[in-house]
Amino acid sequence: MEQPILIMRDIVKEFGAGVRALDGVSLSVQRGEVHAICGENGAGKSTLMKVLSGVYPTGSFEGAIEFDGHDAAYRSINDSEADGIVIIHQELALSPYLSIAENIFLGNEIHRRGFVDWNATNLAAAQLLARVGLDENPATKILELGVGKQQLVEIAKAISKEVKLLILDEPTAALNDEDSGHLLALIDQLRQQGITSIIISHKLKEIRRIADTVTVLRDGRTIESIDMHGPNATEARIIRSMVGRDLTSMFPPREPHIGAERFRVEEWTVHHPVDVDRVVVDNASFHVRAGEIVGFAGLMGAGRTELAMSIFGRSYGTGISGRVYKDGVQIQTRTVDEAIRHGIAYATEDRKRYGLNLIGDIKMNVSAAALAKLARFGIIDRYREYKVADSYRSKMNIKAPSVAVLTGNLSGGNQQKVVLSKWVFSGPDILILDEPTRGIDVGAKYEIYGIINELAAQGKAIILISSELPELLGLADRIYTISEGRISGELERAEATQERLMHFMTAGKDLAR
Structure with a gap:
């Protein structure tokens, strides 16, 4: 040889x-x-x-x-x-x-x-x-x-x-x-x-x-x-x-307990931030109920992330129009702070660029979105901050010897758990997860799937954006498809297949419900 x-x-x-x-x-x-x-x-x-x-x-x-x-x-x-x-x-x-x-x-x-x-x-x-x-x-x-x-x-x-x-x-x-x-x-x-x-x-x-x-x-x-x-x-x-073990199923077992409508978006339209005549999200309407995991499927460039970011404090786009409702009451999400105060959280697809301070430690990152919960008379209680971060390190199974470890030194899967910890600590009612398992190994994926299921069991409304159709089919109760900025389909879990999703994802601007 x-x-x-x-x-x-x-x-x-x-x-x-x-x-x-x-x-x-x-x-x-x-x-x-x-x-x-x-x-x-x-x-x-x-x-x-x-x-x-x-x-x-x-x-x-x-x-x-x-x-x-x-x-x-x-x-x-x-x-x-x-x-x-x-x-x-x-x-x-x-x-x-x-x-x-x-x-x-x-x-x-x-x-x-x-x-x-x-x-x-x-x-x-x-x-x-x-x-x-x-x-x-x-x-x-x-x-x-x-x-x-x-x-x-x-x-x-x-x-x-x-x-x-x-x-x-x-x-x-x-x-x-x-x-x-x-x-x-x-x-x-x-x-x-x-x-x-x-x-x-x-x-x-x-x-x-x-x-x-x-x-x-x-x-x-x-x-x-x-x-x-x-x-x-x-x-x-x-x-x-x-x-080091058999994964009998790629997805943890889950028994959905879906409640009343928690979140609704109507006629949401977003224009490109530079090319202002270009419509990126076109008249999108959808809803999510308490305890429900709703998936969003679409080809790259279809407008999934742009939809999520524009809802979350108008972090993307110009000329944004439409309405947002929480528990049947219309709310405003014109800034990130306003969105957070209304109980909306957005875990970005680009955790290294937008989701984390890589030169900050775990403790700093976990507390970042909800510092007011740790402050007294305008001063951060550092001991309480440490205890909160350490509790999430344990609950999320973040592999680090302490919360003083720099986030940039963690593996991708553990960084993603820090992102989730940050937003869970903020106490959201609606949690938007954009590609939550991108670049993560199968073992860490299984753990994050379990975390998502647990959040849904607590009654939170989950919006799951993913490029992996098996992931959507394995987790979501309902799936919307987006094509060229428009919602082109809506499928219940029982009727969703990769073939049907792909059909709607490539449907162009002809709506197919």
Whole structure:
């Protein structure tokens, strides 16, 4: 058998206060394969790749790395890239105001007599774009591209560095199905060209589709490597290795107890904040009852998030019109503070940008939306703040030694639990959850599903926006579909299927109820 392109032996990585993120991890990757790394949030996947790529340099960890037949000792990303290892992080490292060509060759410019040769740069960029299947002018600025196309630019940039091993961290987390399919097809194409890939992903269906081998990490240790072409390569086996137990159902059991109407929106219309003539949400009307989970399904750009943000204190859009009712009484939600005072909470889809203060600790983030509940004579009771945050750390099973831990140091699943804690502490009656499990592993998803069910059991009205149709079908009592800014369908749980939802999601502006 051919020598593996990568061997990592007994990797140990510790952070401050004896926190061991990697505890003797070993990994072997065959040349030319697609190797997936799976595990719950906090299992050590990204840490392992940062060790490999030189983000954590030689000397900051224990163990040995062998790459392409020689010992690897990388002191920086530049060292690993010079050796043919390129990592594409989940948060893409592109400059939005530079062109595609400028981004591809940033730090590796094509020059002649001390000046950048723009003709050669654009020609070389065009050739790389053709290789990744992206039909764009190399002079196009990155900010004009969607996330899916930006991913392809990152891969073109990697190919320009004569990549031997391409590492992709959650490459499809923010992509729709079409862009995800295109990206997976490109990875398969690169495999045929002899480029080895490592993919970190929580999407098991995509892993089964593309991966040759899956290595599972749990609690900083290697659990097993699975040959995905073998007879026992099932999702159930991967999940069992990831979480250390069988998940007999992807969704916790729930018996709905639905009460009277709690929240209603009528004839809600929202215009784009810049292109004010463009209607983003068009005459939308819907309602939610106490104890009910109502799902919203739609393709990317359909207007789901814009609808939610515009209702929550008019956080998005201009020229907003329509009416909002709570318990049958019309209310105003013109500011975020006003929306919160009326018992509305919105957990954003972008927790790192809008949902959390990443340089603040857990305690600060949990209390942020309801400081008045902790204040006396205008002064925050810090002891009570600590006790409240610590109680949510326990109830939400946030994996951190104390509430003094910086939120930015938590895994994605634990960050999401902090977001939920913040809004639950605010005491909402209506809770809008926008992509609450995006980028989260199957074990953490199950825990968050349980939290959502518990909130519904307490009588709260839940609005659940999700791009994952199985998630909506598994949780929601009713599902609205949105197409081109309009509500195009409404289905009870018993009559909803992926096919029917997709039909209404693609119905255009012809309403189909």
